[in-house]
Amino acid sequence: MYMNVKARSRSDILFDIFNYGLLTIVLLIVLYPLYFVVIASFSNPTLVNSGQVTLIPKGINFEGYVRIFNDKMILTGYGNSLLYTALGTLISVAITIPGAYALSRRELAGRNLVMYMIVFTMFFNGGLIPTFILVKNLGLYNSFWSLILPVAVIPWNLIIARTFFQTSIPDELREAAQIDGCNEFRFFFRIALPLSSALIAIMVLFYAVGYWNTYFSALIYLKDETLYPLQLVLRNILIANTISPDMMENVEQASKQLEIASLIQYGVIIVAAFPLLILYPFLQRYFVKGVLVGSIKG
Incomplete structure (x- = not known):
């Protein structure tokens, strides 16, 4: 029996060495491009x-x-992106979490029909031109609301949140609270929300990343440069430092401009990703929980 335990321990050690070695290789493959x-x-x-x-x-x-x-718009872009990210994330989470909780309750009449309609929007939409016309007719064109309200609720995030409430908040807990005189609103704010810290954190991360990386919507719906988010400002800086046809006659000038453009390309990536790299370590422990929640059938 001692030999079997010893042999089994050796196998465990070899298995751990293999796992750590493989994970180290994967880590280097993932980190090296960023480095x-x-x-x-x-x-x-x-x-x-x-x-x-x-x-x-x-x-x-x-x-x-x-x-x-040195570009004067860089601070404006940072400020705008921070505003869009903070305000947009707050609005999105404030809508997604209560909406998901309501759709998770079995006694809600028509909840399946509502979910089908929400899922339908994940696969079919009106297209760019009808969406642009809608945004313009609603008076959102060339305002920061055009980057927030049209994407205030992401269907996939709503499904993840709904699944979390269905699997993590048992009906028995709600029934026990009702016996003690707790209504739905009080149960949601006093019991369900405190038990949903992991869900709230992962929703904040998902929405914040989406708002921070807003680019195409700003390109379509904004014409005032003072409203441009950071991504659009960085794009303009990158375009401004590319080689123009007039430089082609001067090889030395074109070569110098090409070098600067190359530096700016890498610098733009760092400047754009730096805030998210700071935010992610504080929320990464909730990331795995969020992914697992989304993988459970609701």
């Missing part, structure tokens, strides 16, 4: 393009970041 973008954003573009920059930055050059932050 490369960081070091390439302040390395010599010529060395980067020739493949000489792999692990250590070479030819330190911060010209890309200087060009980005």
Whole structure:
């Protein structure tokens, strides 16, 4: 029996070594592209393009970041994106969580029909032109509400939240609360919400990432540059620093502009992703819970 325990322990050790080795390789594969973008954003573009920059930055050059932050619109873009993200996430979570809770209650008449209609919108929509006409007729065109209200509720997030309430808040708990004189509103705010911290955190993360990365909607619905989110401002900076046809006659100038454009490309990625990289570690422990909730059939 001692030999069997010893052999089994050896197998466990080998299995752990294999797992840790495999996970380490996966981690390096995932992290290296991000690391490369960081070091390439302040390395010599010529060395980067020739493949000489792999692990250590070479030819330190911060010209890309200087060009980005010298643009007067960069702070405006940051402020707008923070506003869209904070306000949009607050509105979306405030609508999604109560709506999902209501749809999770079996006694709600017509809830299946409502869910079918919501799911239908995930696969079919009116298209870009009808949506643009609708936004314009509602008076949302060229206002920050055009980036928030049309996407205030994402059907997939609503389904995840509904599934969470169905699987994590037992009916027996609600029945016991009703016996003690607790109505639906009080049960939702006093019992259901405190038990849904993981769900709320993952909804905040999902919606915040979506609002922060808003680009196409801003390109379509906004014409006032003072309302541009960060992604659109960075796009304009990138376009402004690309090679124009007039530069083609001057090879040296075109080469220099190409190097700066390369630096700006990597710098733009860092500037745009930096706030999310800061936010994610605080919410990542809820991320797995959110994914598992979404995988359960509701």
